[in-house]
Amino acid sequence: MDARTGPSRTLDPPSRRRTSPRETIDLLSKSRQAAFGIDSMERIVYWNRSCETLLGHAAPKVLGKHCFDIIAGRDENGNRYCARNCPILPQARNDDDPVRPFTLTLLDAAGRERAIRFRTFVVPSVRAELSVVIHVVAEKGSELSATDAELASLAASAPPARWPMRAAAPVMLTAREKEIVLGFAEGLSTARVAEKLRIAPVTVRNHTQRILLKLDVHSKLAAVVFAYRHQLL
16 A cells, blocks of 8 residues: 655654454464465475475475475376466465465375365565465365365455555564574474473563564564564574
């Protein structure tokens, strides 16, 4: 949305936001639905444990890589579908032409051929370049889950884009903050991140608040995308 009213338009200061109980990452971690997310540069920025189980690829091995190199799906005619400039991304961002569920044949980490159904959602961000396309994946023939409706609701309730973009000051993450952001990229909830790092959940929540304020983003998922985009991890 273009909110400019003239050349002298100034930006309001970034709001101090409270963590929403309806974070995409938290929703997916609770649902146990296999899912991965890609940014506008077609890089994988989210890969949860259920996706590891389904496709066999561990999150540290795929995060930051191009999705077409990992998924490498083929259509029903055996033609390579996953490639640079994926046709799904522009369609996914078009509200007038939503992406319908589709199935691709791909090889999992063990080299087994799998028919995988994809359900696609866009999770917008107030910064357009931090938006994420989430693919919810399952074996072909699996019924759609309640997670689909929740993701659609999250996408519909996202705040409008902020324009013009304010110049981003250089930022750095501490070692602990990097561990927490990587945990979110792997689809871990706050409790699971706390368990992995052997710290209290309240400590993770406090770190999360500082991360969101430091990066001036409004969700854990946007923090993950920002960190990868600016090579903070």
